[in-house]
Amino acid sequence: MKLGIVDMELASANYVVRLDTLAKATGVDPNKYRFGLRQEAFSIPALDEDAVTLGATAAARVLERAGQEGIRTLIFATESGVDQSKSAGMFVHSLLGLSTAVRVIETKQACYAGTAALQLALGLVSRNPSERVLVVASDIARYAVASAGEPTQGAGAVAMIIGADPALLEIEPVSGIWSAHIDDFWRPNDLSTPLVDGERSMDAYLGAFTGAWEDYRARGGFELAEIDFFVHHQPFTKMAIKGHRRLVEHTGKNVEESRVEPSLNYTPYLGNCYTASLYIGLLSLLHFKRELSGKRIGCYSYGSGAEGEFFTGVVQPGYERFLHPNIAAQEIAGRTELSFEEYRDLHVAHERGSAVNYSNSRKTRAPYRFVGLCDGARVYADSTLPIVTGTWNVHEGH
Incomplete structure (x- = not known):
């Protein structure tokens, strides 16, 4: 029995800040962002947007196409949670008008939580193949102004329906996992922006990658030569390339970067989307690379703190009929561009304090x-x- 992604869609925020604008205002060479990070812009939400509204928008789009029949679980993956008790998924459940006979939970482990939700969903479907699970990965990456992370901000969501006989991608059963407690990135409850050790975070990303890969192979996973394309977690676009280079160095195999490039078309314009990042990369690959039927895709998911997982999926015949790249194009083109002053004012306005x-x-x-x-x-x-x-x-x- 095949299990995997039946349908998926993305959503982003109302505003966009171009990194040329940020660079000019702060006296930074724009090439530092364009070539050092491979970033061009980032999405930023309006005051009436948050992880819930982004996730609900993405979910509404897939439900409009696939319907609600069979959905018994909603898993909301985020590190931009809006409540310390209630799942953000409960608000989405209400907005979408889902049945009361739907369990709702929220998963959290930095950017990795989207993959944790996917794996939980696959387990539920394997137990009862007549059921489907709605997975929503939605986040807003927001960093302190004038910090090293400021140009890597972003906002976006991906919603996926997980079920049997998937139309898009069969998720194969073997995966490799690596976890260890590392203080590379964290956000205490009383802070609205995270604390980051950038160099340590890059090392953790790369170390978790090779660790997850070794566990994947030890459990009978495919060799690199048997994997046609790769999608790696993209906190910024260049990081996915760095990760692939480390994998090549670690294995001693010559795997061309052209197998990664098709997954890197959206992140340069949306910015870091945390739990949605990997799946935005997957949509990029599906939208921009033709003739993928039967191709095996290797996916590396990473979440600071730190956890990595490597798994594979096979693109299903006829998958093209279920893709809607025009939606992603409209999301990117339809955002309102902010000046530097407007952006900084909005950044401050998102600090709500203790207002009730x-x-x-x-x-x-x-x-x-x-x-x-x-x-x-x-x-x-x-x-x-x-x-x-x-x-x-x-x-x-x-």
């Missing part, structure tokens, strides 16, 4: 929006409609 009541004016063009807080409770709505919650009225501009 506020409302956001409508800015997003997406189907869902974060309306604000009412006595500390988060309120979401269809972005085209005003909402009334108790005695608290929220309308455009208030």
Whole structure:
């Protein structure tokens, strides 16, 4: 029985900051970003957007195509959680109008959580092949201004339906895992931006890669020569190339970087999307490389702290019929560009402090929006409609 990805789609945020704009304003050579990171821009959310609205938008797109039938579980993977108790998936469940007969959970392990959700979903489907699982990986990478991470910010989400007889990608059963406690990247509860040891994080990424690869091979995984293309976690685009070079060096095999390049078309313009990053790379490969039927794809997922996993999937015959690259193109082209001053003002505005009541004016063009807080409770709505919650009225501009 084949198990894997039935359908998948992405979503991003309302605004974009071009790195040329950031470089000019901060006196940095733009080539440092263009060639050092291989980044061109990053998405940034409006005040009425967050991980929930991005994830709900991506999920609505796949459900519109595939329907809700058989979905018994929603797993929301994020490191941009909106509540310390309630799963962000509960808000998505409500926005999408899913059945009450759906279990909802949230997974967290930095950027790796999307793959953890995928593997959990595969286990559920293997137990009951008539069921499907909705996996949503959604994140907003936000770093302190003037920090080394500032040009690698980003925002995006990928939603996937996991089931039997997948139309897009069969996930093969063997995977390799490597985990160790490493303080390379973390965000305490009282901070809105993470703490990062950049050099240590790169070393952890690469070490977890070779460790996961060795575990994969020890468990009977395919040789490099049997893998046609690769998708690696992309905190910034150049990192995926660095990872591939380390794998080549580690194995002593000559595997061309052309097998990685098709997966690197979206991250330069969306920025770091944490849990969604690997799957945005997978969509890039599926959208930009033709004739992939029967091809085996090697996927490396990494999450700081640190955990890595290497697994493979086989592209299914007729997969092209289930792809919609026009949506990704519209997401990237449709964002509103911010000036440096507008961007920095918005960055500050996202610092909400300890407020328990506020409302956001409508800015997003997406189907869902974060309306604000009412006595500390988060309120979401269809972005085209005003909402009334108790005695608290929220309308455009208030």
